[in-house]
Amino acid sequence: xxxxxxxxxxxxxxxxxxxxxxxxxxxxxxxxxxxxxxxxxxxxxxxxxxxxxxxxxxxxxxxxxxxxxxxxxxxxxxxxxxxxxxxxxxxxxxxxxxxxxxxxxxxxxxxxxxxxxxxxxxxxxxxxxxxxxxxxxxxxxxxxxxxxxxxxxxxxxxxxxxxxxxxxxxxxxxxxxxxxxxxxxxxxxxxxxxxxxxxxxxxxxxxxxxxxxxxxxxxxxxxxxxxxxxxxxxxxxxxxxxxxxxxxxxxxxxxxxxxxxxxxxxxxxxxxxxxxxxxxxxxxxxxxxxxxxxxxxxxxxxxxxxxxxxxxxxxxxxxxxxxxxxxxxxxxxxxxxxxxxxxxxxxxxxxxxxxxxxxxxxxxxxxxxxxxxxxxxxxxxxxxxxxxxxxxxxxxxxxxxxxxxxxxxxxxxxxxxxxxxxxxxxxxxxxxxxxxxxxxxxxxxxxxxxxxxxxxxxxxxxxxxxxxxxxxxxxxxxxxxxxxxxxxxxxxxxxxxxxxxxxxxxxxxxxxxxxxxxxxxxxxxxxxxxxxxxxxxxxxxxxxxxxxxxxxxxxxxxxxxxxxxxxxxxxxxxxxxxxxxxxxxxxxxxxxxxxxxxxxxxxxxxxxxxxxxxxxxxxxxxxxxxxxxxxxxxxxxxxxxxxxxxxxxxxxxxxxxxxxxxxxxxxxxxxx
DNA sequence: GTGGTGTAG
DNA sequence: GGTTCTACACCAC
Numbered sequence: 268x269x270x271x272x273x274x275x276x277x278x279x280x281x282x283x284x285x286x287x288x289x290x291x292x293x294x295x296x297x298x299x300x301x302x303x304x305x306x307x308x309x310x311x312x313x314x315x316x317x318x319x320x321x322x323x324x325x326x327x328x329x330x331x332x333x334x335x336x337x338x339x340x341x342x343x344x345x346x347x348x349x350x351x352x353x354x355x356x357x358x359x360x361x362x363x364x365x366x367x368x369x370x371x372x373x374x375x376x377x378x379x380x381x382x383x384x385x386x387x388x389x390x391x392x393x394x395x396x397x398x399x400x401x402x403x404x405x406x407x408x409x410x411x412x413x414x415x416x417x418x419x420x421x422x423x424x425x426x427x428x429x430x431x432x433x434x435x436x437x438x439x440x441x442x443x444x445x446x447x448x449x450x451x452x453x454x455x456x457x458x459x460x461x462x463x464x465x466x467x468x469x470x471x472x473x474x475x476x477x478x479x480x481x482x483x484x485x486x487x488x489x490x491x492x493x494x495x496x497x498x499x500x501x502x503x504x505x506x507x508x509x510x511x512x513x514x515x516x517x518x519x520x521x522x523x524x525x526x527x528x529x530x531x532x533x534x535x536x537x538x539x540x541x542x543x544x545x546x547x548x549x550x551x552x553x554x555x556x557x558x559x560x561x562x563x564x565x566x567x568x569x570x571x572x573x574x575x576x577x578x579x580x581x582x583x584x585x586x587x588x589x590x591x592x593x594x595x596x597x598x599x600x601x602x603x604x605x606x607x608x609x610x611x612x613x614x615x616x617x618x619x620x621x622x623x624x625x626x627x628x629x630x631x632x633x634x635x636x637x638x639x640x641x642x643x644x645x646x647x648x649x650x651x652x653x654x655x656x657x658x659x660x661x662x663x664x665x666x667x668x669x670x671x672x673x674x675x676x677x678x679x680x681x682x683x684x685x686x687x688x689x690x691x692x693x694x695x696x697x698x699x700x701x702x703x704x705x706x707x708x709x710x711x712x713x714x715x716x717x718x719x720x721x722x723x724x725x726x727x728x729x730x731x732x733x734x735x736x737x738x739x740x741x742x743x744x745x746x747x748x749x750x751x752x753x754x755x756x757x758x759x760x761x762x763x764x765x766x767x768x769x770x771x772x773x774x775x776x777x778x779x780x781x782x783x784x785x786x787x788x789x790x791x792x793x794x795x796x797x798x799x800x801x802x803x804x805x806x807x808x809x810x811x812x813x814x815x816x817x818x819x820x821x822x823x824x825x826x827x828x829x830x831x832x833x834x835x836x837x838x839x840x841x842x843x844x845x846x847x848x849x850x851x852x853x854x855x856x857x858x859x860x861x862x863x864x865x866x867x868x869x870x871x872x873x874x875x876x877x878x879x880x881x882x883x884x885x886x887x888x889x890x891x892x893x894x895x896x897x898x899x900x901x902x903x904x905x906x907x908x909x910x911x912x913x914x915x916x917x918x919x920x921x922x923x924x925x926x927x928x929x930x931x932x933x934x935x936x937x938x939x
Numbered sequence: 940g941t942g943g944t945g946t947a948g
Numbered sequence: 949g950g951t952t953c954t955a956c957a958c959c960a961c
Contacts, residue, residue, distance in 0.1 A: 328951085329952065330951090331950090331952065333951080346951095347950075349950095365952090365953095366952080366953080372954090391955090392947070392948070393948030396947090396948070508946075509946090511945085512944080566954095567955080568955070569954095569955090570953085571953085572952085572953055626943080627941090627942060628941085629942075630941095675952095677954090679955095
């Protein structure tokens with residue numbers, strides 16, 4: 268590092284004159300880039316359909332044109348304009364429905380991913396903006412002996428300020444402007460997208476300056492012009508971070524201009540807004556922002572929402588929720604992670620507070636449901652369980668016996684955790700089966716154990732936030748079957764753990780991947796068996812006519828977790844059964860449903876839930892193996908299993924009486 | 940963990 | 949200001 272300072276604290280940018288005997292502020296070292304794509308949605312549409320390029324184009328959501336291209340802007344169309352008004356102003360306006368965000372989301376992540384090739388510090392701001400910390404890149408270029416220090420700024424200089432190439436900070440920002448140009452060129456060449464960039468020494472300033480010249484241009488801000496930029500803002504709400512509410516409160520204090528906010532005694536602000544917010548916004552009002560560029564990574568929640576004029580019947584709500592849930596499950600399946608929380612948000616129409624009264628309820632997603640969701644099988648059972656949960660949540664907010672008037676429904680999956688599975692083998696028969704049959708399946712192993720996010724184009728290239736191994740270091744060197752609950756596994760006696768890790772199903776090497784359990788195996792087999800007629804069977808299996816309270820489901824989740832390990836069979840193989848339940852809780856017992864069914868004929872030892880068409884296509888050896896497993900399998904009821912586990916939890920090292928079948932093929936399949 | 944609020948594009 | 953469809957941070961509980 269050849270920089271004169273290592274600290275990250277920002278100098279007082281709004282005033283560079285030395286004040287009295289005060290030590291002059293150190294020059295800003297950071298170089299931050301803000302990239303803002305030009306009319307993002309419209310650009311995506313023009314890339315999808317190049318014929319639209321020269322035509323006035325608007326993107327419509329409901330009855331509004333939410334954005335439009337520059338051809339349309341020239342003809343008077345604006346953002347968030349009612350369709351009617353837009354059509355009046357520009358009768359030739361072409362409108363494209365932009366309610367499905369899939370393409371925009373994809374392009375958005377492609378951009379973020381590409382930016383990640385330049386710097387690991389890329390922070391997303393909505394779909395169409397990114398901050399990139401290019402400090403290191405600038406340092407690198409300046410360290411390069413071939414770096415031309417007489418370079419001129421690439422693009423515009425804010426306020427036409429005279430540049431001093433001998434000034435260290437100026438040099439850095441000049442180099443930064445060239446990095447910005449390279450990045451914009453890459454985005455254009457590789458993705459066909461154009462955008463505006465701002466280059467400055469912090470996030471606030473580069474965001475403020477990036478829109479100075481539009482479209483498809485870039486502007487660099489030198490510290491000496493910071494006060495000019497800040498004071499050009501005519502109202503406090505123009506500061507990013509000061510929203511409508513805060514601006515209102517500031518106005519109540521008589522603070523609507525930037526200069527008023529800058530000079531307001533901090534005690535006054537703190538009294539109104541609290542110390543943290545007060546100090547933060549006063550710093551912002553002076554152009555100071557020491558917040559780091561925080562890599563965004565994949566989203567922490569995914570949601571689908573729809574708005575409407577009036578939704579007032581339960582059947583209507585159900586239909587809309589089903590649609591949203593279907594979309595969401597597809598997205599989650601692509602994402603590859605497991606969602607552990609389900610949230611429903613509604614907006615009720617009331618004459619007084621027409622638009623802003625949103626309320627929500629959330630509940631945990633039972634573990635078994637969560638895992639089945641991630642396996643990619645859009646099974647009817649998962650769907651029905653989630654719908655049940657959603658309707659419960661709905662009824663927590665709305666008394667359906669009384670009239671209601673909804674204008675928004677939003678379904679959200681949050682608490683997303685790595686599924687420990689690559690989605691790539693989701694549709695294969697499954698990791699264990701292929702591995703068991705042939706050691707030549709190493710390829711598929713590596714697929715399953717590929718924990719990089721590469722399989723998901725949306726998230727690749729970003730810093731990986733892989734989960735740490737859940738087992739201790741010594742165990743991490745062993746190979747643990749994918750479908751084992753690691754929490755349970757880690758509590759097992761050592762001999763059992765060894766048995767599991769040395770099982771012939773787990774011959775893969777662990778290398779640098781986590782000792783985790785790609786759900787693909789179970790997902791694969793489940794998918795395989797549950798195609799076609801299995802849907803309704805699965806549904807009835809999960810339901811059993813129970814009414815599932817979210818709280819109750821949490822309890823069940825706890826119980827089922829034990830079952831995952833101890834009973835351990837494919838979803839299709841095990842069905843919950845009230846008739847076999849043990850204890851007071853209904854539906855927590857699992858029974859093997861070995862069918863009496865006539866159509867099974869000689870296969871009477873097969874669970875009735877197996878699709879025979881599918882089964883018959885399996886290699887004979889595998890069929891035999893599975894049949895023998897099913898025949899011999901005696902599943903432990905959940906409660907008993909739980910007790911067993913508790914028992915050997917207490918008596919360390921002692922095998923439980925109902926020990927898990929550690930080398931049993933079935934144990935690696937997930938129960939429902 | 941839950942539910943609401945505020946902020947942003 | 950209203951407007952859509954997101955997504956995140958923060959905070960009290």
